[in-house]
Amino acid sequence: MKTLRALLGVSAAALAFGALVATFPASRGFALPGAASASTSASASSAPVKKPLRQRPALATIDIPTDKSPFPKDAEWKDAKLVQPTRNANSRGCDLEILREYARVHCSVDVPVIRQYAGDIDDVETQVEPKGPQMFSNGGGHATFPLRKGHGHVFEFFETESEYNGSSAEPSFVVDAYWPESDKQPTIVIRGPAR
Numbered sequence: 001m002k003t004l005r006a007l008l009g010v011s012a013a014a015l016a017f018g019a020l021v022a023t024f025p026a027s028r029g030f031a032l033p034g035a036a037s038a039s040t041s042a043s044a045s046s047a048p049v050k051k052p053l054r055q056r057p058a059l060a061t062i063d064i065p066t067d068k069s070p071f072p073k074d075a076e077w078k079d080a081k082l083v084q085p086t087r088n089a090n091s092r093g094c095d096l097e098i099l100r101e102y103a104r105v106h107c108s109v110d111v112p113v114i115r116q117y118a119g120d121i122d123d124v125e126t127q128v129e130p131k132g133p134q135m136f137s138n139g140g141g142h143a144t145f146p147l148r149k150g151h152g153h154v155f156e157f158f159e160t161e162s163e164y165n166g167s168s169a170e171p172s173f174v175v176d177a178y179w180p181e182s183d184k185q186p187t188i189v190i191r192g193p194a195r
Helices: 002-008 012-021 074-079
Strands: 081-083 087-089 094-099 102-107 113-118 125-130 138-146 151-163 166-179 187-191
Touching: 074 094, 094 187, 102 166, 102 187, 113 125, 113 138, 138 151
Parallel strands: 087 187
Antiparallel strands: 081 094, 094 102, 102 138, 113 151, 125 138, 151 166, 166 187
16 A cells, blocks of 8 residues: 555556565575565474463573574474564564574464565575465465574564555564674564554
């Protein structure tokens, strides 16, 4: 809608191009952060059992290794811990999982695009999960990134908004993750729109 046109300065044709970008396989270490992707294999079976947010352990209580390990395979996420982020504001439908030194934020709303605004792109993956044959019909999306001292990442999840003349992608959730060298634990903040 207005926000997307102001943010990206695109016409309806460019919006259609953006939807096509969202149909490529999962992007990992892609040189142009902001290009979202789709996966033909959703990893719903590897998701941990959901608990209400207040019953999940706090991120500050999780032991996160400082050694670098290989990027997790989809099957490994079944062993991830579902945790509470450092701060969570209006982020309905978003979950934080920790596996070794990797974090994955999954938002189950209709996500056509995920953009990375800051941070290294090594060992980073953004993925949009299609739920049907329609181009704008998604089952959510996630951003996977490493938690390493001295590094940080910023992602923005866009959400499909239906309008009388079609659909648009509106800014929705922002994920800020950083681990200052002087801190014992990383900080992950998930902020949703005030709607």
